[in-house]
Amino acid sequence: MSEPVLRLDAVERTYHMGGEEVHAVRGVSLTIESGEYVAIVGPSGCGKSTLLNLLGAIDRPDSGQVYLDGRDVGTLGDGEATALRLRRIGFVFQRFHLLAALNARENVELPMAEAGVGRAERSARARELLAYVGLAAREKHRPPQLSGGEQQRVAIARALANRPALVLADEPTGELDARTGGEIASLFRRLNDDGTTLVVVTHDEDLAAAAKRTIHMRDGVVVRDERASPLSVATGVPAARSQR
Amino acid sequence: MIARLVVASLTGHRARTLLAVAGVAVSAALLLDMVMLSSGMRESFRSLLTSRGFDLRVAPKGTLPFDTEATIADATAAIAVLRASPDIVAVAPVLGGTIHLPRAGGSAISSVALGVDPAAQGDYVLLDGREPGDGEIVANDALLAASGHHVGDSLTIAGGYDPQLRLLDAPRRVRISGRVRFVYLARDQRAAAMPLAAMQALGGPTRRDRVSLMMIRARSGADAEAVRQWIAARLPRVTAISTATAIAQVEQRLSYFRQLAFILGSVSLVVGVLLVGTLVTVSVNERIGEFAVLRAIGIARSTITAQIMLEGAVLMLAGALLGLGLGLVTARYLNAILASFPGLPQSIDFFLFQPRAAWTALGLLAIAGVAAGAWPAWRGASLPIARVLREEAA
Numbered sequence: 231m232s233e234p235v236l237r238l239d240a241v242e243r244t245y246h247m248g249g250e251e252v253h254a255v256r257g258v259s260l261t262i263e264s265g266e267y268v269a270i271v272g273p274s275g276c277g278k279s280t281l282l283n284l285l286g287a288i289d290r291p292d293s294g295q296v297y298l299d300g301r302d303v304g305t306l307g308d309g310e311a312t313a314l315r316l317r318r319i320g321f322v323f324q325r326f327h328l329l330a331a332l333n334a335r336e337n338v339e340l341p342m343a344e345a346g347v348g349r350a351e352r353s354a355r356a357r358e359l360l361a362y363v364g365l366a367a368r369e370k371h372r373p374p375q376l377s378g379g380e381q382q383r384v385a386i387a388r389a390l391a392n393r394p395a396l397v398l399a400d401e402p403t404g405e406l407d408a409r410t411g412g413e414i415a416s417l418f419r420r421l422n423d424d425g426t427t428l429v430v431v432t433h434d435e436d437l438a439a440a441a442k443r444t445i446h447m448r449d450g451v452v453v454r455d456e457r458a459s460p461l462s463v464a465t466g467v468p469a470a471r472s473q474r
Numbered sequence: 475m476i477a478r479l480v481v482a483s484l485t486g487h488r489a490r491t492l493l494a495v496a497g498v499a500v501s502a503a504l505l506l507d508m509v510m511l512s513s514g515m516r517e518s519f520r521s522l523l524t525s526r527g528f529d530l531r532v533a534p535k536g537t538l539p540f541d542t543e544a545t546i547a548d549a550t551a552a553i554a555v556l557r558a559s560p561d562i563v564a565v566a567p568v569l570g571g572t573i574h575l576p577r578a579g580g581s582a583i584s585s586v587a588l589g590v591d592p593a594a595q596g597d598y599v600l601l602d603g604r605e606p607g608d609g610e611i612v613a614n615d616a617l618l619a620a621s622g623h624h625v626g627d628s629l630t631i632a633g634g635y636d637p638q639l640r641l642l643d644a645p646r647r648v649r650i651s652g653r654v655r656f657v658y659l660a661r662d663q664r665a666a667a668m669p670l671a672a673m674q675a676l677g678g679p680t681r682r683d684r685v686s687l688m689m690i691r692a693r694s695g696a697d698a699e700a701v702r703q704w705i706a707a708r709l710p711r712v713t714a715i716s717t718a719t720a721i722a723q724v725e726q727r728l729s730y731f732r733q734l735a736f737i738l739g740s741v742s743l744v745v746g747v748l749l750v751g752t753l754v755t756v757s758v759n760e761r762i763g764e765f766a767v768l769r770a771i772g773i774a775r776s777t778i779t780a781q782i783m784l785e786g787a788v789l790m791l792a793g794a795l796l797g798l799g800l801g802l803v804t805a806r807y808l809n810a811i812l813a814s815f816p817g818l819p820q821s822i823d824f825f826l827f828q829p830r831a832a833w834t835a836l837g838l839l840a841i842a843g844v845a846a847g848a849w850p851a852w853r854g855a856s857l858p859i860a861r862v863l864r865e866e867a868a
Contacts, residue, residue, distance in 0.1 A: 279864065279867070283859075283863070288770050288859045288860050288863070289859070308775065309774065309775075312769070312772055312773075312774050312775070313772065313774075314772075315770065315771065315772040316771070316772025316774075317772070319772075320771075321767075321771050323767065323863075323867075324867060325866070325867070327763070327764070327767040329482075329764065331478075331479065331482025331483065331486055332478070332479070336475075339475070340768075340771075340773070341771055341772055341773075343475040344475075344773050344774065344777060345772075388771070392772075400867075
């Protein structure tokens with residue numbers, strides 16, 4: 231059996247905020263295989279985003295291990311963790327976080343430039359990715375000239391730039407209206423159908439319904455981990471799921 | 475891509491960037507002026523003292539050249555002694571004094587006058603006409619303008635003038651053989667030169683066979699210090715000073731200028747660093763979220779550090795280039811003011827532009843620009859990614 235993309239063993243993460251300890255993640259263990267589409271859901275403050283940061287090697291657990299491609303990210307130095315994020319993980323944020331000074335193509339090129347991809351190659355790939363997310367005609371537009379949905383599409387293209395093993399998205403439809411959120415959900419489904427492993431933190435039921443697996447969190451722990459049947463994913467009906 | 479981000483960041487806040495560049499330009503102009511001032515007078519004096527090719531100056535014992543009105547007696551014998559040295563190839567004696575030219579109404583014009591050996595002199599540059607022979611003088615523009623004479627004119631001169639009686643002492647007629655520029659005198663200082671014997675005769679018995687100064691040109695390759703010691707051993711009534719020593723003495727006297735220039739230059743540099751440091755810090759604070767996102771998507775600390783430090787360096791260099799031009803203009807203006815100070819040699823510059831000075835100022839500013847961006851760059855690159863993203867999302 232091949233190595234899972236992600237494996238968490240008894241991961242704990244506690245913050246100190248205003249003199250109080252906040253146990254954001256408590257003893258979470260889970261495995262995410264290549265090609266999965268996982269939605270992490272739960273009420274605000276339940277530890278979803280903290281878990282996502284741990285999965286993405288942005289944060290380190292206080293205890294337990296996070297393995298990405300079999301490597302314990304907790305043991306990596308800053309340089310190694312940065313390189314891992316650059317080459318193996320794609321990030322999509324709620325507020326898009328594109329660089330306003332760069333146009334859409336340049337934003338997509340940015341991670342490739344950092345990875346040392348040549349100018350011609352990264353330009354061609356950026357165009358290809360913008361076409362994939364339906365923005366071929368908008369490559370020279372800067373973020374303020376794009377709608378929210380378009381900006382999020384550019385952010386998704388940027389996340390895919392270095393052909394990551396995993397794409398992590400934190401409330402990717404949180405700033406979008408229902409129609410545009412639906413379009414992003416469709417795009418995620420297409421991404422996953424094309425082989426991208428996706429982990430999405432969301433409150434958006436439609437987006438969660440598109441996932442093949444849903445992890446429910448409450449008070450820093452995983453309270454339910456359910457997988458949808460192929461039929462339910464195709465129809466977007468969340469009821470037809472099997473619990474683990 | 476880093477360059478693109480730097481340009482985008484700086485052009486994104488045009489007014490702020492322009493104000494910062496203008497501030498750095500003023501700071502850079504002051505720094506350049508201070509660098510020019512610290513070396514300008516020294517280089518100017520060095521150039522002045524070495525331009526005529528003399529290696530030593532011989533003055534009356536215990537004095538500096540033209541420091542007092544003292545003179546060296548038995549000049550003919552002293553010159554003969556000096557010319558006997560195999561290491562001395564030329565001796566240029568100079569007797570300083572004053573001459574008076576009659577003016578309509580009985581008054582007189584006074585002028586500095588030098589008695590020289592026209593064949594070996596190092597006090598003036600001939601601009602027009604020829605060296606003075608018997609019964610001839612050369613004059614500078616200030617004297618020609620004041621007396622209303624031209625090259626070729628004859629005029630009356632005297633070594634003394636009684637203003638009460640309005641009488642010239644032993645006047646004589648001379649002809650102006652040339653127009654000259656005196657190297658060591660002020661631009662507006664009236665001056666003339668004539669053969670040494672004529673000048674000694676004008677001064678009367680007290681000036682007979684006397685000189686104020688002798689300038690010595692040593693043989694090529696000769697050790698000036700050895701020549702000085704040779705002169706000291708044979709002419710105990712004189713003080714010989716090498717040009718190198720004279721330059722060192724001038725440098726010592728100018729040390730206040732250098733200290734002033736150093737302090738003001740340092741202040742301007744610190745102001746530039748604070749200005750750029752403040753601006754880059756503000757810019758980084760505004761973009762903390764942006765840097766956290768960049769770090770999250772895998773942009774290395776070194777890339778972010780380079781971007782921020784480059785922003786500081788670009789601001790500093792843009793200001794420095796503008797400041798160089800501004801500094802040159804202000805130096806020229808200040809030099810004109812200071813050069814008009816009475817009694818200063820015409821060829822002395824307070825602010826001397828030297829490419830090395832410009833490079834020094836530019837180099838200092840570039841280093842300062844990078845240093846100014848160092849702390850904000852470190853902050854921007856080492857922020858806690860997860861916490862900043864969490865705060866940004868809140």
